[in-house]
Amino acid sequence: MRLTYRAIIFVIIVLCVAGCASTQSKAPVQPHKRDLTKGSYYVVKKGDTLYAIGFRSGHGYKRLAAWNKIRPPYKVYQGQKLKLFRGTKPRKTQKKKKSNKKRSSISINNKKVLRLYWQWPVRGKLLRSFYQTGNKGIDISGRVGRKVRAAATGIVVYSGSGLVGYGKLLIIKHNYLYLSAYAHNRRLLVKEGQKVKKGQVVAEVGIGVNAKPALHFEIRKNGKSVNPINYLPK
CATH class of the missing domain: 2.70.70.10 (Glucose Permease (Domain IIA))
Structure with a gap:
């Protein structure tokens, strides 16, 4: 069956559009909640991406990549522990323990x-x-x-x-x-x-x-x- 000139042009346009659509990378879906803003560490779960973790923590994926020394294409794996802060581990404030020793109102000296x-x-x-x-x-x-x-x-x-x-x-x-x-x-x-x-x-x-x-x-x-x-x- 012979195709007309217009039909050939139509087929070429359809093929080009389909090819472009198949090679274009999909944009990451942005999560809805920032539920990691208070934590110091996060353990990667199945389906997590660095982009999503960056959004949820409020730091962005580029900062997390720099803090955790992750290079492009910024892949993370399940069970990986990511720190959500810059530098070394935050110091925990130690509360002074109350002494249980009784104090005499009269010195032993x-x-x-x-x-x-x-x-x-x-x-x-x-x-x-x-x-x-x-x-x-x-x-x-x-x-x-x-x-x-x-x-x-x-x-x-x-x-x-x-x-x-x-x-x-x-x-x-x-x-x-x-x-x-x-x-x-x-x-x-x-x-x-x-x-x-x-x-x-x-x-x-x-x-x-x-x-x-x-x-x-x-x-x-x-x-x-x-x-x-x-x-x-x-």
């Missing part, structure tokens, strides 16, 4: 305790030293009725005369570490559970073990009697 927290409970001469009492506190002289003051701030945990050999006794708890005791008083002026301040009058001097007016004073650390002279000001 004797010098600091001496200067900041303790005072003599009564004015008087030292009648018996720590070693003369058998490592159980000291005896301080004083006239009967003289004011006895709290050596440091704390809470009264005992006020009574139930312990043999101590007469009317007062015990003050200063913190989880230290206690102070005031024995052989004529009168007790505070009650159990009462908070007292350093220097507050808590009792009155009575008669000591040698039938002389005196206050027996102890400082106990973790329940063990320590030499008060190492804590009291000179």
Whole structure:
């Protein structure tokens, strides 16, 4: 069958259009969401393209290619880990851990305790030293009725005369570490559970073990009697 001149021209045009359409590269489909703007890394999934990841992260495919050293034609593979930032890995801000250690309101250092927290409970001469009492506190002289003051701030945990050999006794708890005791008083002026301040009058001097007016004073650390002279000001 013979084709006319016009028919031949039509066939040539159709073939050219079809050939151009088959060789033209398809434009990538732009994703709809920017859902990777907050992440630092992204693992490539099946069907992902660098163009799509660049759009979703807001950085664009050229930046991602440069940051991840990907060369044209910018192919990525499934499972590939891409960083979504420039340079090295961002540093994580480390939160300071809270210390679980309890802090004493009284320093364990004797010098600091001496200067900041303790005072003599009564004015008087030292009648018996720590070693003369058998490592159980000291005896301080004083006239009967003289004011006895709290050596440091704390809470009264005992006020009574139930312990043999101590007469009317007062015990003050200063913190989880230290206690102070005031024995052989004529009168007790505070009650159990009462908070007292350093220097507050808590009792009155009575008669000591040698039938002389005196206050027996102890400082106990973790329940063990320590030499008060190492804590009291000179």
